[in-house]
Structures are given as C-alpha cells and as structure tokens.
Amino acid sequence: MAEDADHRPAECEHVDFLKDRHVRFFQRSLQKDNMIEWIYSLQVLPTEDGSNMERCGFRGSSHIGLPYSSKGPGTAHPYDSGHIAMTYTGLASLLLLGDDLGRVDKRACLVGLKALQLEDGSFYSSYDNGIGQGAGLESHGGSTFCAIASLRLMGRLQETLSERELDRIRRWCLLDVFQYTNYEKNRNYILSTQDRLVGGFAKWPDSHPEGLPAPAAAAAGVAEGRQDQRSSCT
Numbered sequence: 001m002a003e004d005a006d007h008r009p010a011e012c013e014h015v016d017f018l019k020d021r022h023v024r025f026f027q028r029s030l031q032k033d034n035m036i037e038w039i040y041s042l043q044v045l046p047t048e049d050g051s052n053m054e055r056c057g058f059r060g061s062s063h064i065g066l067p068y069s070s071k072g073p074g075t076a077h078p079y080d081s082g083h084i085a086m087t088y089t090g091l092a093s094l095l096l097l098g099d100d101l102g103r104v105d106k107r108a109c110l111v112g113l114k115a116l117q118l119e120d121g122s123f124y125s126s127y128d129n130g131i132g133q134g135a136g137l138e139s140h141g142g143s144t145f146c147a148i149a150s151l152r153l154m155g156r157l158q159e160t161l162s163e164r165e166l167d168r169i170r171r172w173c174l175l176d177v178f179q180y181t182n183y184e185k186n187r188n189y190i191l192s193t194q195d196r197l198v199g200g201f202a203k204w205p206d207s208h209p210e211g212l213p214a215p216a217a218a219a220a221g222v223a224e225g226r227q228d229q230r231s232s233c234t
Contacts (some may be wrong), residue, residue: 045074054115056108057082058090069149088146129168
C-alpha cells in the first residue's frame with residue numbers, strides 16, 4: 001500500500017495531460033474500420049415488416065447469437081432490443097472513430113428511445129425528475145447521461161423532450177451541489193491513471209491502460225472545462 005501511495009501525485013503536484021501519448025496509444029490499439037463494422041453489427045435494425053421498431057437502437061453485444069451483420073434488414077428475435085446506455089455508447093464510439101453516422105437508422109433509434117419513455121416524456125423518471133434504469137427505480141446519473149447524450153448525438157434532444165422536461169432534468173443533475181466539487185483533486189486523480197510511458201488511461205493508478213476509461217476521463221475533463229490546462233493549488 002505504501003508503494004502504491006508513493007506513485008500517486010501529491011495534492012498540490014502539477015499533473016500534465018499527456019495528449020500525444022494518448023493519441024499514439026489509441027493509434028496502436030485501434031483497427032478503426034473493423035471496429036466501426038463491429039459496432040454497426042450491434043445496431044438493432046428494423047425487420048422487413050417493421051414490427052420491432054420500438055426495440056431498435058444498439059445492443060451491448062452479440063450474446064444472443066444472431067448472425068453477424070452490419071446491414072439491414074434486421075432479424076426478429078424475442079429477446080433482442082436496444083438499450084439506452086448501449087445506444088449512447090455505440091453513437092459516441094462511432095463519432096470518436098471518425099464515422100459520420102451515415103448508416104445509423106436514426107428514425108429507428110428515436111422510436112426505440114421513445115418507447116422507453118413515460119407519458120410525461122421522461123425516461124423512467126422518478127420522484128426527483130432524473131432518469132432511472134427501470135420503471136419506479138431511483139434516478140441514476142449514468143442512465144440520465146446516456147439518455148440525454150444519445151438524443152443529443154442524433155440531433156433530436158429538443159424535439160423529444162420539452163423545455164419543461166429538460167429544466168426538470170437540469171435541476172436534478174445540478175441540485176446546487178456541483179459547486180462543492182473539488183476540481184483539483186478530481187483532475188489530479190484522473191490524470192494519475194495515465195500511463196506515462198505508452199499513454200492511455202487505466203481504471204485506477206498504477207494499472208494497465210484500457211480503452212474504456214478514456215472516454216469517461218475525457219468527459220469528466222470537459223465537464224470541468226479544464227481538460228487541457230495545468231492545475232495549481234491555492
């Protein structure tokens with residue numbers, strides 16, 4: 001434990017964002033074209049008769065055994081459906097890989113997301129107006145982020161949710177507590193998970209970098225508006 005603590009940045013230590021090394025890390029790690037095709041193969045496309053439109057979006061994996069295909073029409077399966085989090089992840093990953101979303105069936109995705117909404121327009125909204133993972137469940141930051149981001153990436157946020165509904169979600173997201181976030185410590189912790197040799201982010205300090213933590217780390221930096229700045233303690 002003492003050895004691990006020695007490798008973590010001191011509270012007031014300057015920690016740089018190693019952008020060039022992260023770029024090289026992903027260039028080595030990614031086979032872009034193959035990854036784009038694989039992501040498209042996880043899109044739940046409409047069947048020829050359109051009977052599954054309310055189940056469209058992106059699935060998380062090929063676990064149910066449907067044939068590999070990145071083109072339509074879709075194949076009907078009683079347990080196949082899109083998922084809010086995976087729809088966001090699929091869209092965000094395609095954009096990160098430089099895809100123009102030209103093969104995304106936007107109408108089908110929108111119908112699938114709308115099918116997950118309640119009558120008031122929220123996605124399983126709870127008493128506090130956030131978005132939960134299921135009907136009647138507690139609001140969840142991940143579900144709220146994925147639902148809003150998916151609609152925003154498709155350019156359908158404003159037409160899907162009314163301004164009143166968005167205001168309610170904003171109030172839930174903020175709740176006047178964001179001001180209490182310690183930006184310095186958050187940023188230093190995130191940057192402490194960088195691999196200083198090969199680039200990339202890990203889930204925690206002194207661990208091997210992976211592809212998954214990078215978008216989360218970048219999103220956290222953008223949220224604070226400081227992802228490319230040096231930090232200082234006052």
